[in-house]
Amino acid sequence: MSNVATLSGISVHRGKTEVLHEVNLQLEAGKIIGLLGPSGAGKSTIMRVLVGVQARVTGEVSVLGAPAGSAKLATSVAYSTQSSSVFDDLTVEQNLQFAREMVGAAKERIGGVLAEVGLTAQAKAKVGALSGGQRNRVSLAMAMIGQPQLLILDEPTVGLDPVLRAEIWAIFRQLANAGKTLLVSSHVMDEAERCDQLVFVRDGRVIASDSLANILLQTNSTSAEAAFLALATKQVAA
Amino acid sequence: MSSMTRTAAIAHRVLLTIRADKRTVGLMFLVPSLLVGLFSWMFNSATLFDKVGGRLVGLFPFVVMFLAASITTLKERRSGTLERFLTTPMKRGEFIAGYAVAFTLMAIVQSGITLSFAIFVCGFDPKGNSWYLFLAAVVNALCGMSLGLLASAFATSEFQVIQFMPAFIFPQIILGGLFVPVEQMPDTLHTLSDWLPLTHSLRAIVDITDGKPTSDILLEVGIVAAVCAGSLLLGALTLRKRT
Numbered sequence: 001m002s003n004v005a006t007l008s009g010i011s012v013h014r015g016k017t018e019v020l021h022e023v024n025l026q027l028e029a030g031k032i033i034g035l036l037g038p039s040g041a042g043k044s045t046i047m048r049v050l051v052g053v054q055a056r057v058t059g060e061v062s063v064l065g066a067p068a069g070s071a072k073l074a075t076s077v078a079y080s081t082q083s084s085s086v087f088d089d090l091t092v093e094q095n096l097q098f099a100r101e102m103v104g105a106a107k108e109r110i111g112g113v114l115a116e117v118g119l120t121a122q123a124k125a126k127v128g129a130l131s132g133g134q135r136n137r138v139s140l141a142m143a144m145i146g147q148p149q150l151l152i153l154d155e156p157t158v159g160l161d162p163v164l165r166a167e168i169w170a171i172f173r174q175l176a177n178a179g180k181t182l183l184v185s186s187h188v189m190d191e192a193e194r195c196d197q198l199v200f201v202r203d204g205r206v207i208a209s210d211s212l213a214n215i216l217l218q219t220n221s222t223s224a225e226a227a228f229l230a231l232a233t234k235q236v237a238a
Numbered sequence: 239m240s241s242m243t244r245t246a247a248i249a250h251r252v253l254l255t256i257r258a259d260k261r262t263v264g265l266m267f268l269v270p271s272l273l274v275g276l277f278s279w280m281f282n283s284a285t286l287f288d289k290v291g292g293r294l295v296g297l298f299p300f301v302v303m304f305l306a307a308s309i310t311t312l313k314e315r316r317s318g319t320l321e322r323f324l325t326t327p328m329k330r331g332e333f334i335a336g337y338a339v340a341f342t343l344m345a346i347v348q349s350g351i352t353l354s355f356a357i358f359v360c361g362f363d364p365k366g367n368s369w370y371l372f373l374a375a376v377v378n379a380l381c382g383m384s385l386g387l388l389a390s391a392f393a394t395s396e397f398q399v400i401q402f403m404p405a406f407i408f409p410q411i412i413l414g415g416l417f418v419p420v421e422q423m424p425d426t427l428h429t430l431s432d433w434l435p436l437t438h439s440l441r442a443i444v445d446i447t448d449g450k451p452t453s454d455i456l457l458e459v460g461i462v463a464a465v466c467a468g469s470l471l472l473g474a475l476t477l478r479k480r481t
Contacts, residue, residue: 052325052479053324053479053480053481054481055480055481069479069480071327074326075326075327078325078326079325080322081318081322082318083317083318085317085318085319085321085322086317086319087251087255087317087319089254089259090251090255090258094251097247098247098251102244102247102327102328103326104327126258146326
């Protein structure tokens with residue numbers, strides 16, 4: 001299986017403290033990779049390293065064969081920040097129109113992505129007036145519009161009810177089936193079972209990176225939550 | 239998709255965002271005129287108002303644009319949209335240029351309204367060329383915008399941006415020659431005043447209404463334009479992709 005991104009020995013400093021310690025990570029192509037861990041564990045920092053907006057990084061990052069943040073990745077990697085990063089004062093359509101112009105996608109893509117995320121009826125609605133779930137889907141549609149190879153989505157399902165979460169995960173699955181790679185962060189452990197590969201992050205360290213089945217086997221656990229707990233306890237003891 | 243089309247798309251989006259907030263549009267376009275009207279009413283004398291009217295037309299757009307630009311860009315820095323789009327082919331120069339284009343259009347409309355109100359409603363006599371006055375007002379508004387853009391880099395909240403008004407704008411108003419002619423100030427303040435952009439934009443306006451030679455006017459307008467370009471450049475440098 002080929003890797004779309006590799007982090008080797010990545011450390012990040014903020015102020016005097018090191019917030020990410022020697023992280024090694026491989027993202028396999030065509031998979032949904034879940035970046036799981038509590039708030040403040042370093043999930044967003046790992047994502048920011050991958051899209052090349054993180055300052056003071058040491059180690060090596062390679063994304064689709066290029067250094068993170070390089071110009072040739074500008075259209076093949078899409079990124080959505082934790083705060084959804086949408087324009088609340090604009091309509092859904094105007095948001096997508098702007099995202100389309102930034103990545104140079106065709107006009108027809110707007111209707112296409114709107115249908116894919118199920119927001120066709122809300123095209124003329126202001127994003128600020130939408131529900132949290134709809135807002136997240138606008139953000140997702142903006143990431144999808146340029147048909148990127150790799151989507152890096154920071155907490156795309158945060159605060160959503162289970163029905164909406166299932167809907168968004170169905171869209172992720174469709175994208176992965178179409179050969180795209182998705183890195184999705186969450187602090188909700190039960191999202192683990194929806195991912196093809198799990199990356200557990202705690203205190204700036206990757207404590208596991210494998211499929212859920214393998215992680216459960218290795219930790220002799222029955223749930224992602226229990227496995228995380230077992231690995232975290234081992235980390236503290238070590 | 240070229241740099242030009244991205245810049246145009248950013249300008250278009252900024253205008254859409256501002257237009258979406260009808261109350262802000264109303265405040266931006268009408269408040270300067272109302273303040274000019276208030277001054278003309280207060281002076282209650284055509285000769286006195288003719289002396290300061292031009293400078294007021296230049297002053298209010300400067301202040302309003304400073305605030306509008308600093309808050310919109312701060313919002314963009316904080317909401318994650320700037321970070322998000324800096325990972326797309328969008329360059330920070332395009333971002334700044336897009337903002338400059340959008341605010342230039344706003345400044346043209348705003349200065350046009352304020353100047354027309356001063357002339358046609360308050361009976362202000364521009365004496366010199368009113369087109370020069372219009373140009374000076376627009377450049378002035380742009381200077382306010384570029385300083386606002388730069389200021390947003392040093393603020394982490396809307397509250398701080400508002401505090402930049404008394405900190406950076408009020409001293410320029412006080413030392414700008416509106417209350418006491420710059421020449422009559424103590425030497426230190428005189429020198430300080432010469433280094434402030436608003437002093438030059440107000441002087442350009444006085445030169446216009448006093449019928450000074452075009453070269454004098456263009457020199458002052460040129461200084462303001464240079465400050466404007468300089469702070470846009472500095473503003474672009476503060477928009478770091480890696481933070």
